[in-house]
Amino acid sequence: MTTPRPTSSRRTRSRANGDGTVYQRKDGRWEAAGYVLAPGNTRKRVRVYGTTRKDALAKLTEKIAASNRGLPATAAYSTVSSYLAYWLDGVAVHHLRENTHTRYAAAIRLHLNPGLGVKKLARLTTRDVRTFLDGLRVTCQCCAQKRDAKRRRCCTIGHCCEKRLSPLTVTYVHAVLKSALQHAVREDELPRNVARNVKTTTPRPRRFQPLTAAEARLLLHAANGDRLHALHELALRTGLRKGELLGLHWEDLDLDGGTATIHRSLQRTRSQGLTVLHTKTLASERRIALPTECLSSLKVHQERQEEERQTAGTGWTDKGLVFTTPKGKPLDPTNLTRRSRHPLTLPSPLPSSTTEAPPETNSGWGFWIQGHCLK
Structure with a gap:
């Protein structure tokens, strides 16, 4: 006597409708396939693979869950x-x-x-x-x-x-x-x-002619009366980046101990404009020693900034920055770069301590000096 086959009403589904299918391929890997949301508000069938059934099923479940949240799948069949x-x-x-x-x-x-x-x-x-x-x-x-x-x-x-x-x-x-x-x-x-x-050749770095120590001293002497003389002093003697200089706060400086803590950078972004961000990596955060000349310039700059604060009165914007506009607002890095490209008027006669010819122009930001920094 043969056993009657179960009717369709008695059959049980191992997976619910919409959960996809999971099966083992001839090569031994497991493949799971199902329909997910695709770009353009359409649906497409995706396939994922795993070494075990559980692995393949987990990958498919993750894609279906993302699809249910409204995230379209990135099909390999798309452009x-x-x-x-x-x-x-x-x-x-x-x-x-x-x-x-x-x-x-x-x-x-x-x-x-x-x-x-x-x-x-x-x-x-x-x-x-x-x-x-x-x-x-x-x-x-x-x-x-x-x-x-x-x-x-x-x-x-x-x-x-x-x-x-x-x-x-x-x-x-x-x-x-x-x-x-x-x-x-x-x-x-x-x-x-x-x-x-695809292997590409490593591009050669651009060659530049750095300032010598004598040329850098001439540059500082020419910028002696500039309101941002302390910024040029720091740039030449410490090698700080432009964004790091403009992002310095007074609380980052220890003028008595002669150190500066570098952990912020001023940048212009499309959504927020000028904003102070953390340095790009943790390795960029550091504490540096400030030369005596920098300390003297910073103290003079601090006094000048206090005078500008009193002159501006209620128009002063206090953000705690070291280098600002005469109204206390952050300095735009682009404007600083544009400003540094103008030639500086060197004094006449030149200081007798140097015999080298002065640089004709300041060709851009980043006063590179032969060796390490200006001593």
Whole structure:
């Protein structure tokens, strides 16, 4: 006598509808598949893999849970452009500083999207990346980005200016692509990071002519009457970065002990304007010894700032900063850079203690001195 087969009403489902399926492949790995939310408010089937059934199921459950929260999945079958948009605004934004995020966005908008954006992420190859980077090195960016289209200049009238990207910029674009694809590998969207297989030459650092100690002394002598003389003194004698100098607070200075604690930096961001942030890394936080000349300049600067405070009256903005505008507001780093590019009027006659020719101009911020710092 045969046993009757159970009817459909007696069958029990091992997994509920919408939970996906889990099965073992012929190669021994476990594969889980299910439907999740995709960009454009659509749904798509995703597949994840694991060494055990529990591992594969956990990965699928995580993706379905994120989909239920309204987060679209980053399909390997989507284009490079759509994946980069997801990665930039959904992943990188949470662990990058705002200015770094802005630079990443510019690299994606100006270079990665035009060059690789239409390609399918799953079909992106090492050759595609290498060809793209080689093209960046030889392509005029005015032509590629149509910068002269509105003004009808240069490249739009048949006279290519051949403005190419520097090797450092090409390396930066490559690094952004590698970071994005590496996240796709971590999320099991891609089996490998094809951008890491492309080797690029390390760009040579730009050569510059540093100031000698005699030239630096001339520069300080010329800036002796400037209200920011103490800032130039600190820059030349300690080598502090521009943002670190502008982010210094009086509470960071120990004028009696002769030390300064560096743990903040002033930066301009798109959303908050001028703001004081912590240094980029913990290694940048440090305490330095201040030379005697810096201590003297800072004490004079403190007295001058107090006079400016009394002159401004209620118009003074007290933020505790060492270097400010005459109204107490933070100094814009860009304005300081622009200001430092103007030539300084050197005294005549020159100090007899030096026989070297003075620098013609101060060519930019960062008064590099041969050796370490001005002694």
